[in-house]
Amino acid sequence: MPPETSTTESFVDNLVAQMTVDEKIGQLHQYFNFNDFDSDLIRQGRAGSVINAAGALGGQGQSASTSAETCNHIQRLAQESRLKIPQLFGRDVIHGYRTVFPINLGQAAAWNPELAEAAAAVAAREASADGIKWTFAPMLDIARDARWGRIAEGAGEDPFLGAAMARAVVRGFQGDDFSNPERLVACAKHYVGYGAAEGGRDYEGAELSEATLRDVYLPPFQAAVQAGVGSLMSGFLDLNGIPATANRRLLTEVLRGEWGFQGLVVSDWGSVQELIAHGIAEDDAQAAAIALHAGVDMDMVSGVYLNTLAGSLRAGRVSREEIDEAARRVLRVKHQAGLFASPFTDTARAAHDILRPEARALARQFARESIVLLKNAHGLLPLDGRYKRVAVVGPLVHAQAELLGTWAPDGRPEEVTPLSEALAQTAPQGLRLTFAEHADRAVLAAASAEVVVLVVGEHPARSGENANVADLGLPPGQAELVQAVAAQGKPVVLVVLAGRPLAIAREAALAGAVLYGWHPGTEGGAALGELLFGLTGDGQPAAPSGHLPVSLPRATGQAPLYYNHKSSGRPLAQPATVSGAFLSRYVDQPSTPLFPFGHGLTYTRFDYAHTQASAERLRDQIEISVEITNKGARAGLAVAQLYVRDLVGSLTRPVRELKGFARLALAPGETQRASFTLTAADLAFTRADGSRGAEPGRFLAWIGEDCLSGRAVEFEI
Numbered sequence: 001m002p003p004e005t006s007t008t009e010s011f012v013d014n015l016v017a018q019m020t021v022d023e024k025i026g027q028l029h030q031y032f033n034f035n036d037f038d039s040d041l042i043r044q045g046r047a048g049s050v051i052n053a054a055g056a057l058g059g060q061g062q063s064a065s066t067s068a069e070t071c072n073h074i075q076r077l078a079q080e081s082r083l084k085i086p087q088l089f090g091r092d093v094i095h096g097y098r099t100v101f102p103i104n105l106g107q108a109a110a111w112n113p114e115l116a117e118a119a120a121a122v123a124a125r126e127a128s129a130d131g132i133k134w135t136f137a138p139m140l141d142i143a144r145d146a147r148w149g150r151i152a153e154g155a156g157e158d159p160f161l162g163a164a165m166a167r168a169v170v171r172g173f174q175g176d177d178f179s180n181p182e183r184l185v186a187c188a189k190h191y192v193g194y195g196a197a198e199g200g201r202d203y204e205g206a207e208l209s210e211a212t213l214r215d216v217y218l219p220p221f222q223a224a225v226q227a228g229v230g231s232l233m234s235g236f237l238d239l240n241g242i243p244a245t246a247n248r249r250l251l252t253e254v255l256r257g258e259w260g261f262q263g264l265v266v267s268d269w270g271s272v273q274e275l276i277a278h279g280i281a282e283d284d285a286q287a288a289a290i291a292l293h294a295g296v297d298m299d300m301v302s303g304v305y306l307n308t309l310a311g312s313l314r315a316g317r318v319s320r321e322e323i324d325e326a327a328r329r330v331l332r333v334k335h336q337a338g339l340f341a342s343p344f345t346d347t348a349r350a351a352h353d354i355l356r357p358e359a360r361a362l363a364r365q366f367a368r369e370s371i372v373l374l375k376n377a378h379g380l381l382p383l384d385g386r387y388k389r390v391a392v393v394g395p396l397v398h399a400q401a402e403l404l405g406t407w408a409p410d411g412r413p414e415e416v417t418p419l420s421e422a423l424a425q426t427a428p429q430g431l432r433l434t435f436a437e438h439a440d441r442a443v444l445a446a447a448s449a450e451v452v453v454l455v456v457g458e459h460p461a462r463s464g465e466n467a468n469v470a471d472l473g474l475p476p477g478q479a480e481l482v483q484a485v486a487a488q489g490k491p492v493v494l495v496v497l498a499g500r501p502l503a504i505a506r507e508a509a510l511a512g513a514v515l516y517g518w519h520p521g522t523e524g525g526a527a528l529g530e531l532l533f534g535l536t537g538d539g540q541p542a543a544p545s546g547h548l549p550v551s552l553p554r555a556t557g558q559a560p561l562y563y564n565h566k567s568s569g570r571p572l573a574q575p576a577t578v579s580g581a582f583l584s585r586y587v588d589q590p591s592t593p594l595f596p597f598g599h600g601l602t603y604t605r606f607d608y609a610h611t612q613a614s615a616e617r618l619r620d621q622i623e624i625s626v627e628i629t630n631k632g633a634r635a636g637l638a639v640a641q642l643y644v645r646d647l648v649g650s651l652t653r654p655v656r657e658l659k660g661f662a663r664l665a666l667a668p669g670e671t672q673r674a675s676f677t678l679t680a681a682d683l684a685f686t687r688a689d690g691s692r693g694a695e696p697g698r699f700l701a702w703i704g705e706d707c708l709s710g711r712a713v714e715f716e717i
């Protein structure tokens with residue numbers, strides 16, 4: 001967010017002083033209607049923001065984009081209002097606009113915040129060229145339950161990685177001054193705890209302890225606020241009996257009192273009026289009064305602010321100060337966004353700012369870095385000159401719109417190269433590819449090929465909002481297909497395209513190699529081809545470098561599954577005491593993940609050696625370091641991950657917590673030292689009395705290539 005300047009404050013003070021109550025309340029209403037647009041509402045200043053969308057899709061599928069002309073037309077209507085207060089056009093620009101990048105879970109798998117920042121900047125340039133000024137992103141919900149469809153939209157299960165992505169994406173959307181016409185106001189959502197929805201079902205409630213809330217779910221939001229995010233969205237969920245949209249402690253005391261957030265808070269879609277269904281409001285008026293008092297400045301599309309706040313003011317249910325303060329926050333963001341100075345969009349921009357070649361190149365790089373190589377037995381990949389006949393089969397072999405993933409409303413399938421075409425374009429000379437989508441043809445094609453690439457996974461309609469699953473297995477029929485193709489006895493490269501971690505234990509066991517591609521976006525097909533064949537389009541070596549931002553389960557029944565769990569009194573990993581074999585486990589299969597958080601292979605291998613701590617005791621800080629050597633014949637990128645464990649605390653502590661990561665490009669035979677600095681602040685946690693701090697005692701630290709690897713070193717505070 002740009003620095004608050006006196007001009008903004010004096011401007012807002014002056015404007016608010018001129019406004020009637022109705023005009024102030026108008027600023028608190030976000031309007032949406034793609035059927036019959038109410039121009040008079042805009043002319044009368046009875047909407048502060050417009051969600052400019054051709055359809056309310058909840059992230060499903062694509063819709064007609066808005067345009068600078070449409071936004072300018074609405075802006076001219078706003079100029080007819082008494083005070084000419086400009087409209088703030090909002091839209092879900094979640095992981096790209098017309099150039100669609102990997103879904104955010106895939107972006108997190110790249111462990112490359114700088115890339116996420118660059119992608120968000122491209123999305124901002126493209127969306128703002130069409131008149132959008134406010135995006136309802138980044139989505140920062142920590143997700144530990146793969147049944148939840150919106151796990152696709154966030155950065156996974158870890159607060160450290162989540163916070164790093166939050167900072168990067170806010171910077172990417174906003175730059176250091178979002179009055180820049182090519183930047184957007186970002187919106188950290190869905191504050192807070194939405195990802196903990198019971199059963200992985202959207203809109204369900206969650207019960208979270210204060211310590212878990214503070215140490216797991218809030219950190220990405222605090223990071224976004226520290227990065228200057230201009231707005232925040234309250235969630236749908238009932239959190240510990242208080243809906244997030246009605247939670248004054250979190251929306252005002254924590255967000256503004258503790259963190260100093262100055263931006264605006266918008267509700268989620270209808271979530272103010274939903275306080276009635278939650279059972280904490282009798283009617284619209286009470287719902288609006290509760291939300292306004294909690295700290296929600298703008299009501300997303302339900303209309304209860306617009307329709308009831310004037311009456312509630314007269315009835316004393318809300319105060320003038322609350323209405324004035326909410327209106328100030330909306331006007332402040334509009335002024336900082338430069339909308340009073342230049343409310344219109346240059347209509348010439350769209351022609352050259354959207355889908356530029358460099359945007360596509362960035363999308364291809366991001367897709368390449370997002371794909372995770374989970375398994376590569378006997379160096380099956382890359383499919384280099386060893387093979388002449390490759391069958392590429394499966395239900396997603398011709399994926400086109402599917403590559404865009406959920407929450408890509410402005411992506412256009414016709415601007416996506418179908419997967420099969422992209423693979424044909426990236427395959428090396430002399431390699432013959434045959435394609436077969438349907439099961440019977442797939443099995444036949446596998447029988448006559450040297451190696452099979454089997455592309456399975458989810459249609460994006462199975463992920464995103466209101467798309468939760470009760471079974472994490474592959475979609476119907478695909479497990480049988482994998483069995484049938486594997487029965488042909490040829491090496492199988494399993495490619496999984498999905499919006500969530502799927503339970504693919506059997507299928508992974510049958511495959512020689514497994515690539516997890518998430519939904520990789522506009523350039524995802526070419527990116528997958530470059531990794532399969534080990535060569536970029538311009539002939540450079542290409543190798544996977546993705547690492548899991550979520551734990552991959554063996555079975556649905558493991559959900560929720562996450563690495564930074566507590567030990568329990570009978571941990572599976574600890575030698576049994578008097579409890580003997582009575583340990584935390586399942587009797588029907590291992591309780592460990594199929595592939596752990598942080599896991600990711602490449603086409604070489606790294607040796608981590610000589611982990612050391614710079615001292616036995618952390619005074620001001622301590623350095624943990626390791627030597628990483630590329631032991632293979634190919635260059636590779638190592639993602640070194642620092643984990644710590646607080647062995648004894650006043651509360652139980654996670655068995656591991658990510659506290660740092662670094663990307664190291666290593667040539668064959670090259671050794672580099674990765675080192676991380678830790679301070680007591682990095683080891684602080686929320687105690688039973690709500691205070692926060694690190695406690696004296698022993699700690700273990702590891703640096704490795706996933707959450708289970710590395711040699712432990714000990715130090716103490």
Ligand code: GLC
Nearest residue numbers: 058092136189190268269465
């Ligand atoms: C949806 C989503 C939210 C989105 C908003 C506007 O219901 O929960 O993430 O930004 O409504 O589309």
